[in-house]
Amino acid sequence: MGILNKLLGKEKNGKKCECGDSAVSNGKYVADSPVAGFIPDLPVPPGGKIKIAIYWAAACGGCDISILDSDEKVLNIGTMADIVMWPIAADGKEKDIEAMDDGAITVSIISGAIRNSENEHMVKLLRQKSKLVIAYGTCACFGGTPALANLVNDANEVLKYVYTKTPTSADFQSQYAKSGAIIPQTSYQAPEGELTLPVVYDVVKSLDQVVDVDYFVPGCPPTQETITKLLDALVNFVYNNVALPPKGTIIGVENKTLCEECPRRKENRRIDKIHEPHEVDVDPELCLMDQGILCLGAATVAGCGAKCTRVGQPCRGCYGPSKVVQEQGASIFTAVASLFPVLEDDPTCDESKIIDIMSSIKDPLGYFYAFSMAKALIKAKVTEGGK
Numbered sequence: 001m002g003i004l005n006k007l008l009g010k011e012k013n014g015k016k017c018e019c020g021d022s023a024v025s026n027g028k029y030v031a032d033s034p035v036a037g038f039i040p041d042l043p044v045p046p047g048g049k050i051k052i053a054i055y056w057a058a059a060c061g062g063c064d065i066s067i068l069d070s071d072e073k074v075l076n077i078g079t080m081a082d083i084v085m086w087p088i089a090a091d092g093k094e095k096d097i098e099a100m101d102d103g104a105i106t107v108s109i110i111s112g113a114i115r116n117s118e119n120e121h122m123v124k125l126l127r128q129k130s131k132l133v134i135a136y137g138t139c140a141c142f143g144g145t146p147a148l149a150n151l152v153n154d155a156n157e158v159l160k161y162v163y164t165k166t167p168t169s170a171d172f173q174s175q176y177a178k179s180g181a182i183i184p185q186t187s188y189q190a191p192e193g194e195l196t197l198p199v200v201y202d203v204v205k206s207l208d209q210v211v212d213v214d215y216f217v218p219g220c221p222p223t224q225e226t227i228t229k230l231l232d233a234l235v236n237f238v239y240n241n242v243a244l245p246p247k248g249t250i251i252g253v254e255n256k257t258l259c260e261e262c263p264r265r266k267e268n269r270r271i272d273k274i275h276e277p278h279e280v281d282v283d284p285e286l287c288l289m290d291q292g293i294l295c296l297g298a299a300t301v302a303g304c305g306a307k308c309t310r311v312g313q314p315c316r317g318c319y320g321p322s323k324v325v326q327e328q329g330a331s332i333f334t335a336v337a338s339l340f341p342v343l344e345d346d347p348t349c350d351e352s353k354i355i356d357i358m359s360s361i362k363d364p365l366g367y368f369y370a371f372s373m374a375k376a377l378i379k380a381k382v383t384e385g386g387k
Helices: 002-007 062-068 071-080 094-098 117-129 138-142 145-151 155-165 167-176 224-240 328-337 351-359 364-368
Strands: 050-056 081-085 105-111 114-116 130-136 187-190 193-196 200-205 215-217
Touching (some): 050 062, 050 117, 062 105, 081 094, 105 117, 105 138, 114 117, 130 138, 138 145, 138 215, 145 364, 155 167
Parallel strands (some): 050 081, 050 105, 105 130
Antiparallel strands (some): 114 200
């Protein structure tokens, strides 16, 4: 509770750094803290604390946990800011936000995609009340896993499957819904009054497809290094009046692909079958694609430190496309196809072999668009007739 109280500004900042000198000199922030991104004895800003809101839309909660996982660095937030909303940690209410003046919140950090009417209402409210809005995490930046529901493009069909076809739901329905399937309703008139649930949308959207976004912080979830860069920018802005990065900046990424960041040896071998990592004895030094393991690093922007590939797991593309890639899924599909044993001067496989190779990918759409479906050129399932 001591760390949480400190984070929420309920304790005075008396933290001493045991590994070096203070990173504040004459009240000024110095960027060479011995604990990266953590500034011991950080004073309250000269103009008083700023206000921060942290909101969780359609997401798993991992982004909120990643903020807490930033260890000592998170304590600086409580020193320089009052957290006016953070559903998992602070008791800020919607009515409290509505009562604020427009622009009263310095920055809102929003994770998750926009899946339902509540998500849309809250992000529009926070946009109205905030000077800056940050799309935090892959779901907010690109739609993430929730946007795979766009392959269905029918909220009623999704609800029907979830509440009647999944094993536990089907068992419940068979025992307790003899007269008809029980599926949540958006409105119910109870004796005490009307009860409502958010309306689930047919199409899941990224944050910037609903409101204006100032900065993007990708990752599923963002790494500590990325969070540190975000905190450094905020601290420098609040304490030293250092200009923030240009609007639209994607924080924590580099101007290269993850392949260029990955230390594995690349031989550009031809592949004739796609493997899952558990199906082969993974060479710890050789490129995973060279071993027939599908890896999205060729179309994914660098910045995460290639943490997955370093431990033998392929990149799934959570940091989003590199700057030269418009369509992440199609780009990696092309990169994979270029490694098939079909050479202009020495073709060694026919069309049926290509189909066999692609058939070994168990879920192509879910694999190539696991994080970027909302930003794809075709953002939802399209049936005959254009719907």
